[in-house]
Amino acid sequence: MSPWKAAQLGDHISQIDTPSLVLDLDAFERNLARMRLALQGSHVRLRAHAKSHKCPHIARRQIELGAIGICCQKVSEAAVFVQAGIQDILITNEVIGSTKLRHLAQLARRARIGVLVDHAQQIEALSAVAMAHSVSLDVYVEINVGANRCGVAPGEAAALLARQVVANSSLRFAGLQCYHGSAQHQRLPQDRAAAIASAVEAARISRQAIESCGINVERITGGGTGTFLHERDSGVFNEIQAGSYIFMDRDYSDNQLAIGDIAFEHALFVRTTVMSRNASNYAVIDAGLKASSVDSGMPKVWQRTDLSYIKAADEHGVLSTINAASVNLGDQLMLVPGHCDPTVNLYDEMICIRGDRVEAVWPIAARGAVL
Amino acid sequence: MSPWKAAQLGDHISQIDTPSLVLDLDAFERNLARMRLALQGSHVRLRAHAKSHKCPHIARRQIELGAIGICCQKVSEAAVFVQAGIQDILITNEVIGSTKLRHLAQLARRARIGVLVDHAQQIEALSAVAMAHSVSLDVYVEINVGANRCGVAPGEAAALLARQVVANSSLRFAGLQCYHGSAQHQRLPQDRAAAIASAVEAARISRQAIESCGINVERITGGGTGTFLHERDSGVFNEIQAGSYIFMDRDYSDNQLAIGDIAFEHALFVRTTVMSRNASNYAVIDAGLKASSVDSGMPKVWQRTDLSYIKAADEHGVLSTINAASVNLGDQLMLVPGHCDPTVNLYDEMICIRGDRVEAVWPIAARGAVL
Numbered sequence: 001m002s003p004w005k006a007a008q009l010g011d012h013i014s015q016i017d018t019p020s021l022v023l024d025l026d027a028f029e030r031n032l033a034r035m036r037l038a039l040q041g042s043h044v045r046l047r048a049h050a051k052s053h054k055c056p057h058i059a060r061r062q063i064e065l066g067a068i069g070i071c072c073q074k075v076s077e078a079a080v081f082v083q084a085g086i087q088d089i090l091i092t093n094e095v096i097g098s099t100k101l102r103h104l105a106q107l108a109r110r111a112r113i114g115v116l117v118d119h120a121q122q123i124e125a126l127s128a129v130a131m132a133h134s135v136s137l138d139v140y141v142e143i144n145v146g147a148n149r150c151g152v153a154p155g156e157a158a159a160l161l162a163r164q165v166v167a168n169s170s171l172r173f174a175g176l177q178c179y180h181g182s183a184q185h186q187r188l189p190q191d192r193a194a195a196i197a198s199a200v201e202a203a204r205i206s207r208q209a210i211e212s213c214g215i216n217v218e219r220i221t222g223g224g225t226g227t228f229l230h231e232r233d234s235g236v237f238n239e240i241q242a243g244s245y246i247f248m249d250r251d252y253s254d255n256q257l258a259i260g261d262i263a264f265e266h267a268l269f270v271r272t273t274v275m276s277r278n279a280s281n282y283a284v285i286d287a288g289l290k291a292s293s294v295d296s297g298m299p300k301v302w303q304r305t306d307l308s309y310i311k312a313a314d315e316h317g318v319l320s321t322i323n324a325a326s327v328n329l330g331d332q333l334m335l336v337p338g339h340c341d342p343t344v345n346l347y348d349e350m351i352c353i354r355g356d357r358v359e360a361v362w363p364i365a366a367r368g369a370v371l
Numbered sequence: 372m373s374p375w376k377a378a379q380l381g382d383h384i385s386q387i388d389t390p391s392l393v394l395d396l397d398a399f400e401r402n403l404a405r406m407r408l409a410l411q412g413s414h415v416r417l418r419a420h421a422k423s424h425k426c427p428h429i430a431r432r433q434i435e436l437g438a439i440g441i442c443c444q445k446v447s448e449a450a451v452f453v454q455a456g457i458q459d460i461l462i463t464n465e466v467i468g469s470t471k472l473r474h475l476a477q478l479a480r481r482a483r484i485g486v487l488v489d490h491a492q493q494i495e496a497l498s499a500v501a502m503a504h505s506v507s508l509d510v511y512v513e514i515n516v517g518a519n520r521c522g523v524a525p526g527e528a529a530a531l532l533a534r535q536v537v538a539n540s541s542l543r544f545a546g547l548q549c550y551h552g553s554a555q556h557q558r559l560p561q562d563r564a565a566a567i568a569s570a571v572e573a574a575r576i577s578r579q580a581i582e583s584c585g586i587n588v589e590r591i592t593g594g595g596t597g598t599f600l601h602e603r604d605s606g607v608f609n610e611i612q613a614g615s616y617i618f619m620d621r622d623y624s625d626n627q628l629a630i631g632d633i634a635f636e637h638a639l640f641v642r643t644t645v646m647s648r649n650a651s652n653y654a655v656i657d658a659g660l661k662a663s664s665v666d667s668g669m670p671k672v673w674q675r676t677d678l679s680y681i682k683a684a685d686e687h688g689v690l691s692t693i694n695a696a697s698v699n700l701g702d703q704l705m706l707v708p709g710h711c712d713p714t715v716n717l718y719d720e721m722i723c724i725r726g727d728r729v730e731a732v733w734p735i736a737a738r739g740a741v742l
Contacts, residue, residue, distance in 0.1 A: 001738065001740060002447035002450075002739065002740045002741065002742040003447060003450045003454070003740070004447065004450075004474060004742065015470075017468060017470045017471060017742050018468065019741055020742075051685060051686070073685060076373035076374060079373075079374045079375075080374060083374065093646070093686065094646045094647050095646075096644050096645070096646045096657070096700070097388060097389065097644055097701070099375070099386075099388040100388060103375060118647050118649055119648065119649065121700055121701070122700075144649065148650070148653070149647070149684065149687055149689060150646070150647040150649070150655050150687065151649065152649055153649075181684060273467050273468055274467070275464070275465045275466075275467045276489050276520070276521040276522075277490065278489055278515065278521070278524075279519070282519070284520055284521050286464075286467070289666045289713055290712075290713055290716050291741055293660075293664075293666075295660045295664075295665050295683070313520065313552060314422060314444060314712050315422070315444045315445060315741070316520055318519075318520060329467070329493075330467055330468070330492070341661075341685050342660055342661055342685060345661050345717070346716070346717075346739065346741070347739065347741075367372065367739075368372045368373065368718065368719055368738075369372060369374070370373065370390055370661055370686070371377060371390075371391075
C-alpha cells in the first residue's frame with residue numbers, strides 16, 4: 001500500500017493526493033434512502049452485497065437502515081465482516097477445499113452463515129465440516145436461472161439437492177439462490193424484465209418441486225441493482241442482493257431506465273490529476289487501469305462532456321479533448337469508474353467527502369480477500 | 372486482505388488455498404538468466420521495471436544479477452523500494468502535485484532518484500522542491516517516440532527542456548526516456564522492429580539537438596520485454612527497462628517471435644479450483660477478474676488445450692470444456708494471467724514454488740501503491 005495517506009480529515013478536496021477513491025457521502029446517503037424507500041411496505045428484505053464495498057462502515061450503515069444482513073462472495077471476505085461484528089452473512093458462492101471449509105465452519109460459531117450448493121459433493125463436504133466443528137450452516141440451493149454459471153437446473157434437480165441438505169442434521173435448508181447476473185447490464189428495460197420473468201419462473205418451479213417433497217422454502221434470494229424491482233414485485237423472491245446501488249458505476253448508468261425505475265446517482269469516483277499535456281487533442285492523467293478497473297469498459301469523466309477517457313495503461317489514462325484550452329497540466333478531475341466492485345478492490349481506503357471537504361476515511365478492510 | 376495465509380512453507384502445491392498467485396521459481400530464475408545473457412557483453416544495462424512485481428525480494432535478485440537499479444511508476448511505489456534498501460530508482464513518470472513532490476524530495480535524501488519531465492512547469496516545480504529540501508534529482512526528458520502518451524516531440528522541444536533542467540542547480544540532467552509502450556505487444560516481429568527503428572531515430576535526433584547545445588546526454592533509457600533486443604542493438608540506447616520478462620503473461624506470449632528473439636517462459640500463475648460443474652460444455656472456477664486482471668484479455672489455462680477461459684465475473688471464471696470428463700469438481704488448475712502487472716497488484720503475497728513444494732512466500736510490498 002502507499003506509505004502515506006491520500007488525505008487528512010478536514011482537507012479540501014483539492015488537497016487529496018491522486019489517484020484516490022472518493023465517496024461522495026451526500027450522494028451515497030441519498031442512494032441508501034432510495035433503496036430503503038423502494039423496499040418499504042413490501043415483504044422483500046435487502047441483503048446488501050458487500051463484495052461491492054468490502055467496507056464494514058458501509059455494511060453497518062446498510063443494516064442500520066433495515067438490511068437483514070449482507071452477502072459476501074468469498075469466505076475470507078465474510079471473515080473480515082464477522083470480525084467487524086456483522087451477524088448475518090450469506091456467502092453467495094459454492095465453497096470448495098478443506099482450508100476454506102474449515103474457516104467457514106469456524107465463522108459459523110460467531111455469526112449466522114449461509115452458503116450455496118449446486119452439487120451433492122458440496123453438501124457432503126459441508127455436512128462433514130459442520131459436524132466436525134459442531135456448528136450449523138444455512139444452505140441454499142443455487143438455481144441456474146439463466147446466466148449459465150453456477151447453479152443446478154430448476155425443478156427436480158433442485159429438489160434432489162434440497163432433500164439431501166435436509167437429510168443432514170448439521171445443515172439447515174434455508175432456501176434458493178436465484179441470482180441472474182447477466183441480466184443486470186442488459187441495456188433495454190424490456191430485456192431485463194424478460195430475463196427476470198424467466199428467472200422468477202425458474203425459482204417458482206423449483207420452490208414447487210421442493211415443497212411437494214414436504215420441505216419448506218423459507219427464502220428465495222437474488223436480484224441486483226439492475227433488476228431488483230422485478231424481483232421485489234415477483235411474489236416469489238423475498239430477499240434482494242443489490243450491491244452497486246450505493247455507488248453506481250458507468251456500466252450501470254449505461255442501462256436505459258423504464259418509467260418507475262430508480263435513478264441511483266454516481267457516488268463513487270476516482271480523483272485524478274492531469275500529468276501531461278503536450279498535444280491539442282489529448283491529455284494524460286495519473287489514473288490508469290491500476291486506479292480504475294477497465295473490465296467493463298473505460299471510466300467516464302464526471303461532468304465533463306468535452307473530455308473522453310479513451311485509453312488506459314497501467315498508470316496512465318489518455319483523455320481525448322475537444323479543444324486545446326479545455327484542460328491544463330495539474331488540473332484535477334473526477335472519474336466515474338467503469339465497474340465499481342473491482343475498482344474498490346484496488347484501494348486500501350476510501351476518502352469520504354461532504355461537499356468540498358474530507359469528512360471521513362474508511363478502510364476497505366476486505367480488499368484483496370479473495371480466498 | 373485475506374485473514375489467513377494461502378500456503379505455508381513446505382506445503383505441497385495441492386494444499387495451496389485458491390485463488391492464489393504462484394511463482395514458479397525455476398522458470399523465474401531461467402528468465403533472469405536469459406535476460407542477463409542477452410545483455411552480457413553489450414554496453415546496455417538493465418534497469419528492471421519494478422511495477423511488474425512490486426516485490427523487494429525480486430528487485431534485489433535483479434540487482435544481484437547485474438541490474439543497475441530499478442524503475443518504478445509511482446512515487447509511493449519508489450518509497451516502498453527505498454524503504455527496502457534499493458539505492459537507484461528511476462520513476463518513469465511525470466510527477467505532479469505538492470504532496471507527491473515533497474515525498475519525492477524526501478526519497479532523494481536516501482537514494483538516487485530519477486524522474487521524468489515533458490513540460491517546463493514540471494521542471495520549475497521539481498527545482499523548487501529539490502532546493503527546499505536541499506537534495507539533487509536526476510531529471511530525464513521524456514520523448515514521445517511514437518506511443519502518443521507522455522513526452523515532448525523529438526529534437527528541438529527536447530533540447531529546450533534539457534537546457535531548462537541544466538539551468539537549475541538542484542537538478543541534474545541525466546538523459547532521455549524513450550519508451551515505446553504500444554510497440555511492445557505488436558504481434559508481428561517486423562512491426563515491432565519498425566516501431567523501435569522509429570523510436571531510435573527520435574532518440575538520436577533528440578540527443579543530437581541537446582548535444583549541439585553543449586549538454587551531455589548520459590543515458591538513453593527505454594525498451595520493454597517485447598522489443599528490448601532492438602534497443603540493445605540500436606547503438607543509441609544504453610539502458611533497458613523490461614519488467615514482464617521475469618513472469619511472461621499470456622499477452623506477451625501472443626507475440627510472434629523472430630529468429631534470435633528470446634523465448635521467456637511463463638513463471639507466474641494463478642492457481643484456481645473448479646467450484647461448479649453442472650454442464651457438459653462448461654465448468655466454473657474460483658478465479659475471476661479480482662484474481663486475474665482481464666484488461667488485456669482472458670487468462671489461458673496452463674497446459675490444458677482442452678480448456679478455454681471464456682468469461683470472467685468478479686469471482687467466477689467460466690471455462691469451456693471440450694468433453695464432459697475433462698475436468699471435475701474440486702480439480703485445481705493453473706492460469707497464465709492475461710496481463711501480469713495488474714494481476715500481481717491484486718495480491719498481498721506471491722507463493723513461490725519449486726517443483727511441487729512451496730519454498731517461499733514473498734510480500735508484494737508495493738501492492739496498491741498508486742500515489
